[in-house]
Amino acid sequence: MGNAQSGGIPREILDDLKLTTRFSESEITQWYENFQKQCPTGRITLQQFEEIYGKFFPDSDATTYAQHVFRSFDANDDGTLDFKEYVVALHMTSSGKSTLKLEWAFSLFDVDKNGYVTKPEVIELSQAIFKLIPKDKQTSLPNDESTPEKRAEKLWAIFDKKDNERVAEGEFIEAIQSSDDGLRLIQYDHK
Ligand SMILES: [Ca+2]
Ligand SMILES: [Ca+2]
Numbered sequence: 001m002g003n004a005q006s007g008g009i010p011r012e013i014l015d016d017l018k019l020t021t022r023f024s025e026s027e028i029t030q031w032y033e034n035f036q037k038q039c040p041t042g043r044i045t046l047q048q049f050e051e052i053y054g055k056f057f058p059d060s061d062a063t064t065y066a067q068h069v070f071r072s073f074d075a076n077d078d079g080t081l082d083f084k085e086y087v088v089a090l091h092m093t094s095s096g097k098s099t100l101k102l103e104w105a106f107s108l109f110d111v112d113k114n115g116y117v118t119k120p121e122v123i124e125l126s127q128a129i130f131k132l133i134p135k136d137k138q139t140s141l142p143n144d145e146s147t148p149e150k151r152a153e154k155l156w157a158i159f160d161k162k163d164n165e166r167v168a169e170g171e172f173i174e175a176i177q178s179s180d181d182g183l184r185l186i187q188y189d190h191k
Contacts, residue, residue: 008032013084021091028087035083043080046070059134068128072108102173105186109172116166119156125186126152132188145185155185 009032017028036042044052046067053066073081073089081089092104109117109125130138130148138146145151158179159167167175176182 009083017084017087021087023087023091031087031090032083035086043082044086045080049081057132059136061131063131064128065132068108068111068125071111072104098177099173102176103169105176106169106172109186116168117159117172118166119152119161119163122156123149123152126155129186129188151185154181158182158185 009029014025014028017023018025021028039048049070050063050066053062053069056062070081073085075085075088089104092100095101106117107113109121111121111124127148130151133141143150144154156163158181159171159175161167176186
């Protein structure tokens, strides 16, 4: 990475992130310092990411889901997350703007990154999301959401597509926004 002045954040990264995320200079600088402390190499590996994620889900198996999230954050596909990818990801997942969150959800579901979500991709993510749900909570789910396959069927039905058709980003966002169950089915809220 460029020449960091006295361990601080390189100016071009700071300017770029201020522009793309609208986080403040002090927020970004603070995160950069924490990031450097936790990741002296400046990069998060998939294994580290899985460990971080696992801590948030002590009662379930977050590994598969973490792999999908990692893939969706790794914008340049090099198998690591650098600070910029990390902050952009943080921005997308924590933003109050729901379209931004849904854009991210779309990239999460678009496993092969071809710009469309297919039914097999919905099934794959439904399986990963289901594994996030602790075993004791799985048993109290409504009957039509009690298995990954049922959840995938319910979610796919929202898009109003045939099984062999595909969903573009705009269609994905619109369908989730105008559905009662959509938001709930594309994530697991573990609060
Ligand atoms: Ca990367
Ligand atoms: Ca795809």
